Amino acid sequence: MKSNVSKLLSTAAIAATFSVGATAATLDDVKAKGFVQCGVSSGVPGFSNADDKGNWSGIDVDACRAVASAIFGDGQKAKFTPLSAKERLTALQSGEIDVLTRNTTWTYTRDASLGLDFTAVNFYDGQGFMVRKDLGVTTAMDLDGATVCTEQGTTTELNMADFFRKNKLSYVPVVVQKADEALAAYDSGRCDVYTTDKSGLAAHRTKLADPKAHLILPETISKEPLAPVVRHGDNQWKDIVTWALHVQVNAEEMGISSKNVAKIKSETNDPSIKRMLGVEGDMGAQLGLPASWAYDIIANVGNYGEIFERNVGPSTPVDIPRGLNALWTEGGVMYAPPVR
């Protein structure tokens, strides 16, 4: 009995010495298991949404597929964990997912104190309000005394409070646990107003009983730069996720798309394109990736413009104008550092 106890004690002591500070590089973990595990939202059309066969699509899903393409040359080597707003950061902190590609706003506190790092913005957004058209409201300044529905555990809750306080308007908050139920409460008439990021409003409007009966008010009450998030302290992994996004924007700027990338790779004389597509130099190796990493991203997922059009562009039900998300050369703020 006594020897058993001492055995137990020494095992525990050994375990203690080893497990403290033993955090392996995420890239090695991902390569070992053979896929990237991404956290996504549980259903925002255009951003991350699963169809009835369980196939995921959306801008945030493509951000994850881009990372999988860069590592494995195969965009399908990505698995998705649907997370609610309140679960998402903890899931990343605890290592349940490798990267959080779930319309998450880049804020100071989240970046500085949560052990997290934000990568590059893949959608510039801002919070707005949606109301029923028959209320006759045309501006958010008319919302004095309104009841407002929103999802729990988001920056939305704080922005909403700030907006009403700043403008000295009274309101009744109804904060529901999940986005779908918040929307259901709005649809059933519990609230006059539904508030979330404008992209979310556009996406959720498609799910309402009668989408045409609802109006998104013109005010944008906050800045919501949405970016994929990784754990703090793994710089190589952060660089991979960041540059997987930068490559998409650069590709659009250079006129490279999923349709012409093979042709351009074999024919181009432009040294910067040659470097990026892995024809020359060791760009991939610098991040521990194959030489064809950027080529694979563009061939599998496409450039930023293609991704935008395919998921949320005017031809989709979500119908969001390019706006701020246009390239910097076309009046937007999408600006990626050069690959060189």
Next chain:
Amino acid sequence: MSDNTTPNNNSFLHDAGNRAMIFQVLLLAVVVFVGYYLFSNLQANLDNRGISTGFSFFNEPAGFPILIHLIEYTEANTYGRAFFVALINTIVISLLGIVLATIIGVIMGLARLSKNWLVARLATIYIEVMRNIPLLLQMFFWYFAVLAALPAPAQSYEFADFLLNKRGIYSPNPMIQDGFGLVVFGFILSIVASIGLVIWAKKRQTKTGLWFPAYWSSLGLIIGITFLFLAVAGFPIEFDLPQKSRFNVTGGMVLPPEFVAVLVALSTYTGAFIAEIVRAGILSVNWGQTEAARSLGLRDNLTQRLIVLPQALRVIIPPLTSQYLNLAKNSSLGAAIAYPELVAVVMGTTLNQTGQAIETIGLCMLVYGSLSLSISIFMNWYNSKMSLIER
């Protein structure tokens, strides 16, 4: 302690009591060590990942609103105050739920035993339906289905000065005016008087055997005296009436649908379980007891109250305690339909705004632990009071 089985070996380790003590100490040491190891591992990992720890965020402004707050609360208040708002909401819904569930349970349990065929069948249907549908589903039903059926604020149903619409039940809000102190004095006086009445009735019954309806008279006394003082003080209460405004209803008091839905779902669901416990308790009392009481000439309601229920309670209380604990814990499901209780405010919003997962979840576990233990301790005390006193 020291009854040695081998009297010729008096060594320290051969004493069974000593050996037991040594193993206890060793076990305690292992538990403490493992606990310390887990804690230091956690600390090291949190430090490695740059996650700040501690409860200092409690003093920072929360910045988010809370729909239902029984103490003063605005966005400018701290996370600490938001925690207390949520804690009060949890306790209020749990206690009200327990009271309502008990009333429903007792009525339904008796109804299922009723000799009236229809009453018994209806109670059976109620109990079986409620027990077999998940609570969360019932909450969604009460919240979304009932909301959908109610009119918008502009078309509210009106009864006297009460309004009913999708935003809740609105009633006049009593506003206390000068001179209310007199009414409070009258109320206290009436309570003192009724306590005296009950004591006098008891004494008289033991002395003369004559029975006096002390409890009903006390109720009348309290209402009567309070009303008298209210009239003397000139009715020092004004009512703030609810009024329809552009979007909602302003003024008055409101019971929000979130509160109503959670309370109804919790109490009807748990009530069905309590009904079965009550039925089991009553069936456990031998029929001979009832026959004996009747042969003494006791009326039926007195037989139930003085003979059957006290004996049934001994069977009822322990499982009833579990149901109360379930109800208190199930109140956390209110988060799903926007009732701002502990899980919604602390593990939902606060956790997400501050990222302090360990602290907030630990705090919630502590609260639910203490809440459950308090209910348990109270019910155990009640149980020992009710149990058979052997002389």
